[in-house]
Amino acid sequence: MNVTTLPKPPRVGLVSLGCPKNLVDSERIMTKLRAEGYDMSPDYAGADVVLVNTCGFLDSAKEESLEAIGEAIAENGRVVVTGCMGKEAELIRERFPDVLAITGAHQYEQVVEAVHEAAPPIPSPFIDLVPEAGLKLTPRHYSYLKISEGCNHRCAFCIIPHLRGDLVSRRPDAVLREAEKLIAAGTKELLVISQDTSAYGVDVRHKAWPWKGGEVRAHMTDLARELGKLGAWVRLHYVYPYPHVNDVMPLMAEGLVLPYLDIPFQHASPNVLRRMRRPANDAKVLQRIRDWRAQVPELAIRSSFVVGFPGETDEDFAYLLAWLEEAQLDRVGAFKFEPVEGAPATTMEEQVPDEVKQERFDAVMALSARISAEKLAAKVGSTIDVLIDAVDAETGGATGRSKADAPDIDGEVHLRDAGSLSPGDIVPVKVEDADEHDLFAVPA
Numbered sequence: 001m002n003v004t005t006l007p008k009p010p011r012v013g014l015v016s017l018g019c020p021k022n023l024v025d026s027e028r029i030m031t032k033l034r035a036e037g038y039d040m041s042p043d044y045a046g047a048d049v050v051l052v053n054t055c056g057f058l059d060s061a062k063e064e065s066l067e068a069i070g071e072a073i074a075e076n077g078r079v080v081v082t083g084c085m086g087k088e089a090e091l092i093r094e095r096f097p098d099v100l101a102i103t104g105a106h107q108y109e110q111v112v113e114a115v116h117e118a119a120p121p122i123p124s125p126f127i128d129l130v131p132e133a134g135l136k137l138t139p140r141h142y143s144y145l146k147i148s149e150g151c152n153h154r155c156a157f158c159i160i161p162h163l164r165g166d167l168v169s170r171r172p173d174a175v176l177r178e179a180e181k182l183i184a185a186g187t188k189e190l191l192v193i194s195q196d197t198s199a200y201g202v203d204v205r206h207k208a209w210p211w212k213g214g215e216v217r218a219h220m221t222d223l224a225r226e227l228g229k230l231g232a233w234v235r236l237h238y239v240y241p242y243p244h245v246n247d248v249m250p251l252m253a254e255g256l257v258l259p260y261l262d263i264p265f266q267h268a269s270p271n272v273l274r275r276m277r278r279p280a281n282d283a284k285v286l287q288r289i290r291d292w293r294a295q296v297p298e299l300a301i302r303s304s305f306v307v308g309f310p311g312e313t314d315e316d317f318a319y320l321l322a323w324l325e326e327a328q329l330d331r332v333g334a335f336k337f338e339p340v341e342g343a344p345a346t347t348m349e350e351q352v353p354d355e356v357k358q359e360r361f362d363a364v365m366a367l368s369a370r371i372s373a374e375k376l377a378a379k380v381g382s383t384i385d386v387l388i389d390a391v392d393a394e395t396g397g398a399t400g401r402s403k404a405d406a407p408d409i410d411g412e413v414h415l416r417d418a419g420s421l422s423p424g425d426i427v428p429v430k431v432e433d434a435d436e437h438d439l440f441a442v443p444a
């Protein structure tokens with residue numbers, strides 16, 4: 001049996017100087033890097049690259065920043081400089097010619113790109129929340145917003161808790177401040193990510209923090225509501241179907257949160273779910289989906305499934321296919337079980353032969369492609385909102401996504417004629433055609 005050994009994620013050290021605004025910038029950069037799988041290093045020695053976020057407000061602050069850069073160069077040698085001193089790149093280069101890159105305040109994309117160059121990310125389907133394609137610089141008009149680290153579950157195929165530890169939720173006010181800054185910088189869509197979004201705040205007993213004259217609890221519903229008020233699209237990923245997810249439906253019905261749920265079901269057979277030690281292993285999930293759709297008819301559900309988990313019998317797999325037929329999920333991703341070093345499932349008996357895994361994978365993909373094609377065909381003739389991702393100058397067309405499509409993992413909406421549209425625009429379009437995954441439309 002081939003067991004996958006995961007490479008160690010690259011580690012970033014951070015020295016953050018100056019005012020609270022600078023700290024928020026540092027927090028935002030680190031959140032993005034962590035969302036991409038980077039680890040933080042508490043010391044110079046363990047870092048693959050050190051990021052120095054400088055302050056240049058007063059001469060004394062400049063001197064302090066230069067000293068910090070000097071120390072990072074001496075202790076580590078691989079240094080990226082950002083922050084207010086970015087305006088004085090020549091001065092920095094004169095003193096420290098070995099600095100890898102210098103970027104200015106709020107130049108998030110450039111900082112993250114410099115870190116990518118200095119210590120390339122290692123995309124891993126086993127630990128990443130952000131899809132591999134998302135590791136390229138996220139365009140300004142959508143942003144991943146990480147709300148917590150780690151996980152309290154112990155799924156048998158997963159090594160996240162071992163790597164990242166138990167759930168640690170970010171403060172809701174810090175998440176909201178970051179979201180506000182992202183929106184001010186041009187973000188039109190916030191993609192909320194974590195290992196288990198439904199569990200957000202459990203570790204701090206859903207404590208409340210002051211926010212805009214009131215309070216906001218560290219709780220998925222409260223956070224989603226406040227994020228929704230900021231005016232961007234809010235898309236929830238990695239939601240487990242606990243009962244309190246019902247409370248998000250009114251927010252979707254009101255238009256505060258996109259009618260979209262990314263729920264990693266991974267399987268449907270109770271037998272396999274038990275062996276997987278999955279959370280929210282609830283026989284009533286199908287009924288719950290029906291209830292959600294009754295409240296929010298346009299709700300799009302995306303999920304992923306693992307086939308060939310150790311001990312998965314023909315009956316278990318038949319159960320999964322019947323469940324998928326019944327659930328009519330909008331988007332489905334399937335994975336063949338792969339043993340990963342350190343995961344309990346790796347040493348389980350009754351491993352499923354590769355050819356059986358492949359057959360089951362093909363069957364799930366064929367079924368989900370058919371369901372997706374039927375669902376998309378039903379949209380032909382309707383008018384939907386689309387967020388433009390890219391405009392093709394050569395063909396004059398554009399590509400965007402509907403509320404039902406997350407970037408990189410779901411489908412796209414192709415426009416023949418972009419007119420004067422630009423990336424980040426949200427426009428109504430009329431759907432003319434559909435295939436298994438994508439829609440084809442014209443501006444309405």
Ligand code: SF4
Binds near residue numbers: 155159160161196
């Ligand atoms: S819920 Fe399960 S699969 Fe997801 S991170 Fe936690 S342990 Fe891993």
